[in-house]
Amino acid sequence: MKGVLLVNLGSPDSPEPKDVKPYLDEFLMDKYVIDVPFLLRALLVRGIILRKRPEDSAEAYKKIWWDEGSPLIVLSERMHKKVVQKTELPVALAMRYGKPSIETGLQQLADQGVTEVLLFPLYPQYAMASTLTILVLAEEIRKKKFPQMTFTDVPAFYNKPDYIKVLANSIKGSLEGFDYDHLLFSYHGIPERHIRKTDVTKSHCKINDTCCTTPSAAHKFCYRHQCYETTRLVVEQLGIPEDKYSLTFQSRLAGDKWLEPYTDIEINNMPAKGIKNLAVVTPAFVADCLETLEEIAMRANEDFKEHGGENFHAIPCLNDNNEWVDVVANWINEWANAEKPVV
């Protein structure tokens, strides 16, 4: 019997340092997130980052936390519930870090007699710190606990026409009544090293002006190319002129060189360039979370205005948008009814 596991990133159990610390430990000790040898990673994470960051992150989480819990979890649950209503298959929801775990999700499916699982990472663009780590962990768990199961993966859907259409429609709807000077596409950043590591050609990704727009087999796993493509396809669909939008990367951690340009720096420079009314969309996330609600809708908003900006509009993620739910349910139903991969 077939079934589906939707997987997103996850959140701490509460916005208190005692819960944020173990969550960050699980997250940052993942070798696909901080990809250095174990001892160095442990020194960095446990010896340096986790000394101060849990308190700071907890403060940020407190600002966005809802009565029902973490927005990321609550929104993913709402989306999951709607998807369940639109498909005949058992569909479970899991998180890569924290709860509900991937093991719990697979157990729920196994309890319903599922042996063929569609693994659905809820990330439009592929990255080793997001998509790959889900697939690797799920496979480890499968081998140990559910050897009778088989997996099919939903690949990154950054350029799929039905996804682009829903994203473009959602941006258009959200921008109604907001006369923007500029639309910023802000994607979660990753260290440049991650791009080189996932370059299957081992020579294409130079992270320069041309590599991500020059055809290459590397693009199947190039996060930067996929962010450019999502942006290109959406602006094409919405007819947004070239001088009215740009693309940046947010949420960098100190240390490595991360993908540029950086969202915070670009936003702070915008008012001096005449951009007074700014809209920001965050297409690396399908559900609103700390990175969209606190970093963008609160912090970037304040910074923009402190630097002379006037109006700031954070466009919500797709969340439980009905059109998006339909797309997800369609992909699932296509897989349910066919032997070939869905998307």
Ligand SMILES: C=CC1=C(C)c2cc3[nH]c(cc4nc(cc5[nH]c(cc1n2)c(C)c5CCC(=O)O)C(CCC(=O)O)=C4C)c(C)c3C=C
């Ligand atoms: C080395 C560090 C990090 C990499 C690489 C990274 C990649 C990455 N992350 C997401 C999605 C999310 N990240 C979120 C929070 C978050 N991310 C990092 C670090 C890296 N992410 C940290 C330390 C945190 C925790 C918060 C903080 O202390 O700042 C979230 C929000 C979670 C929530 O509970 O709301 C999401 C979602 C992607 C898609 C990605 C690679 C492309």
Ligand SMILES: [Fe+2]
């Ligand atoms: Fe992150």
Ligand SMILES: [Fe+2]
């Ligand atoms: Fe590239």
